[in-house]
Amino acid sequence: MKHKDVERRRQGSASRNTVEVKRRAIELGFDAVGIATLERNAHAAELDRWLAAGYAGGMDYLRRQAEQRKEPARIMPNATVAVVTLTSYFHGPADPAAVLPDRAQVAQYAWSGDYHRILGARLARLADAIRRISPGARSRCYVDAGPVPERDLAQRAGLGWIGKNMMLIHPRLGSFTFIGVVLTDAALTPDLPFDADRCGSCRRCLDACPTEAFVAPHLMDARRCISYLTIEHRGEFTEPERRLATDWLFGCDVCQDVCPWNVTFAHATTDPELAPRADLMAPDLNAFAGMTTSEFDRRFEDTPFERPGLAGMRRNAAAVRANRTPVLSERLAPTGERLTELQHRLADGLAKIDPHHRLVGRPVSYRVIDGQAFEITFRDVPGIAEAEVQGVKRLIGTDCFCTVSPQTQEAVTVRFVVPLHS
Ligand code: B12
Numbered sequence: 001m002k003h004k005d006v007e008r009r010r011q012g013s014a015s016r017n018t019v020e021v022k023r024r025a026i027e028l029g030f031d032a033v034g035i036a037t038l039e040r041n042a043h044a045a046e047l048d049r050w051l052a053a054g055y056a057g058g059m060d061y062l063r064r065q066a067e068q069r070k071e072p073a074r075i076m077p078n079a080t081v082a083v084v085t086l087t088s089y090f091h092g093p094a095d096p097a098a099v100l101p102d103r104a105q106v107a108q109y110a111w112s113g114d115y116h117r118i119l120g121a122r123l124a125r126l127a128d129a130i131r132r133i134s135p136g137a138r139s140r141c142y143v144d145a146g147p148v149p150e151r152d153l154a155q156r157a158g159l160g161w162i163g164k165n166m167m168l169i170h171p172r173l174g175s176f177t178f179i180g181v182v183l184t185d186a187a188l189t190p191d192l193p194f195d196a197d198r199c200g201s202c203r204r205c206l207d208a209c210p211t212e213a214f215v216a217p218h219l220m221d222a223r224r225c226i227s228y229l230t231i232e233h234r235g236e237f238t239e240p241e242r243r244l245a246t247d248w249l250f251g252c253d254v255c256q257d258v259c260p261w262n263v264t265f266a267h268a269t270t271d272p273e274l275a276p277r278a279d280l281m282a283p284d285l286n287a288f289a290g291m292t293t294s295e296f297d298r299r300f301e302d303t304p305f306e307r308p309g310l311a312g313m314r315r316n317a318a319a320v321r322a323n324r325t326p327v328l329s330e331r332l333a334p335t336g337e338r339l340t341e342l343q344h345r346l347a348d349g350l351a352k353i354d355p356h357h358r359l360v361g362r363p364v365s366y367r368v369i370d371g372q373a374f375e376i377t378f379r380d381v382p383g384i385a386e387a388e389v390q391g392v393k394r395l396i397g398t399d400c401f402c403t404v405s406p407q408t409q410e411a412v413t414v415r416f417v418v419p420l421h422s
């Protein structure tokens with residue numbers, strides 16, 4: 001047989017096998033699947049710059065794995081392609097204002113049992129299917145573990161683009177998805193990369209981040225990211241870190257919650273294995289303080305809370321509690337007792353007049369303007385009623401004025417300015 005015919009046959013069988021592998025992946029419950037080549041990561045230089053700038057904080061494993069992330073072909077000998085899957089874990093728009101005062105917010109990806117186990121088992125079944133479809137093929141499965149550049153591979157597999165918030169966004173599923181990868185030496189036909197950038201001029205995610213963690217589009221200082229602080233950071237928080245953690249007990253969804261591709265297109269998942277658990281969606285803030293390790297293991301074994309462990313969850317809960325009590329910044333010290341008194345009044349009063357957490361738990365900052373006035377700014381407020389504004393003014397108890405300005409389509413910034421001279 002001529003070389004050309006052999007090649008044509010090989011390609012024919014590769015594309016038949018590819019169709020079959022994709023069909024099987026959807027049957028197994030993945031929401032989307034694509035095939036990526038393993039050529040050098042087009043964003044290798046960005047990864048180097050990111051690491052060199054120190055933005056990875058204490059995530060030393062990212063430094064150790066950098067060479068493989070840049071050259072994914074080095075991860076598994078003889079691997080030729082990555083079968084990349086997306087699984088939506090979106091449970092619909094979350095309403096932080098609905099979280100009760102003694103409960104705290106958790107990022108949606110952690111609302112169900114451990115995705116490493118659930119998707120790991122699904123990927124193992126997909127690897128079995130690949131072996132059956134392409135006899136003798138060897139595979140390795142990864143989900144959020146190992147030196148795999150998952151978002152880059154997903155983009156290369158045609159599954160979406162990398163948004164300004166660094167999330168892989170699928171045009172139909174949005175960004176609340178887990179990426180799963182099977183590296184394999186089976187002969188499969190790669191998809192075309194998703195080359196379009198559908199963020200356009202939007203920058204909602206960058207503006208909404210409560211900690212200003214984005215240095216620029218596609219560039220995050222993880223040390224300022226609530227997700228890093230509450231999940232990956234080891235040890236106690238410093239005072240500035242504690243403040244950055246704001247009102248999140250575990251992870252953070254703000255830069256995804258505001259994204260139009262989630263707001264408009266994403267649908268809540270019906271995946272039974274990813275059904276939300278009430279004890280994970282909004283845990284009792286006070287439960288962790290007195291919990292023993294064995295109780296924690298019994299209740300949260302096989303959940304994402306295992307990553308920070310009991311010590312980390314205790315630290316996070318203490319930070320949320322402290323952040324719900326407005327604290328004057330040190331910069332205000334010279335203005336003395338009057339401000340301290342105002343702070344106490346706000347701390348005690350807000351909890352009572354603001355049961356829906358319009359202001360309590362929102363990122364808050366304080367500033368003295370020219371030694372003349374004291375400005376209190378609440379960000380990410382999901383709307384505020386005139387009665388609530390009047391309530392705060394009464395708490396402040398002295399002449400002050402309030403401005404409410406739009407921050408995003410869903411959130412406003414509320415400022416109270418209090419004259420200091422009288
Ligand atoms: C370390 C890590 C984190 C860190 C750092 C996050 C970050 N943005 O890098 C922290 C702890 C902060 C984190 C947070 C979260 N994470 Co995380 N995380 C990872 C992990 C393990 C490695 C990512 C990494 O290498 N980061 C370093 C950066 C530099 O690399 P990168 O993110 O791959 O980015 C590449 C591209 O952005 C590209 N690039 C750079 N510049 C440019 C410019 C342009 C124009 C383009 C197109 C591309 C591009 O180059 C980079 C390097 O190759 C991956 C799993 C994995 N193995 O990949 C999960 C992963 C990225 N995380 C995930 C999730 C779900 C989250 C959270 C949503 C969890 C939460 N709710 O709290 C948040 C989201 C925060 C955010 N906006 O990114 C998912 C993302 C799924 C998706 N659809 O994108 C992943 C893929 C895990 C999984 N298997 O599902 N995470």
Ligand code: SF4
Nearest residue numbers: 209225226252254255
């Ligand atoms: S996860 Fe939260 S803190 Fe981190 S970048 Fe997104 S909005 Fe900012």
Ligand code: SF4
Nearest residue numbers: 163164199202205259
């Ligand atoms: S919020 Fe806007 S800029 Fe950010 S990822 Fe979504 S579309 Fe892109």
